[in-house]
Amino acid sequence: MSTLTLTINKQRYELHDLDPRTTLLDVCRHHLNLTGAKKGCDHGQCGACTMLINGRRINGCLTLAVMHDGDEITTIEGVGMPDNLSALQEAFAKHDAFQCGYCTPGQICSATALIEEVKNQWPSHVSADLQAPDVLQIQEIAERMSGNICRCSAYPNIIKAIKEVLDGDLSEANASTDNHANNNKKGAVSGIWSPPASDVQTPSKTNTDSLAQAKAQVQGVDA
Ligand code: FES
């Protein structure tokens, strides 16, 4: 049995007599009552359990809690709460980027890290230019999110939500520096899929009740 200290969402947790075979996902869900990260496959295939460790995304079901003594762990509860949603959580609600919502906490954690990776100009498997990847292309976002499966197939709206936040963040970065690598890509939509104009959803379509419900879903604490 193991004793360890985990720092999750900036809070320290002491765990005693923990079976060293316990995954980080099970520690969060079963020992600490942090149920935002979901268990889909428990085999590293679906991404529902995605969380951030020292800012990098990882499948909580594939890593043992004892490996993370001293690491900074962030789950969806640390990304944003209903009264303080992150920009991505707001965008997921606005664009209706889910149906059942089971994959959503993992999608948002993953996209949170994606945006930082893009800001650091990390290329992806589909980047044509490794020095300056065209990060606003649909296939770039799809590739970078390929570890997160959505059984409801909400992918078009998931990509719209991520692209909106990414676009805004890059625009801000471009405003503060003249030589940003993607300066000329600002606002461009390109790639293998783009929504027809009639498919664009506006906030006015969402009434107050359904928006509140959506916000609870993107925060992911109710299951
Ligand atoms: S539950 Fe971890 S990848 Fe599916």
Ligand code: FES
């Ligand atoms: S919204 Fe249902 S699995 Fe993604």
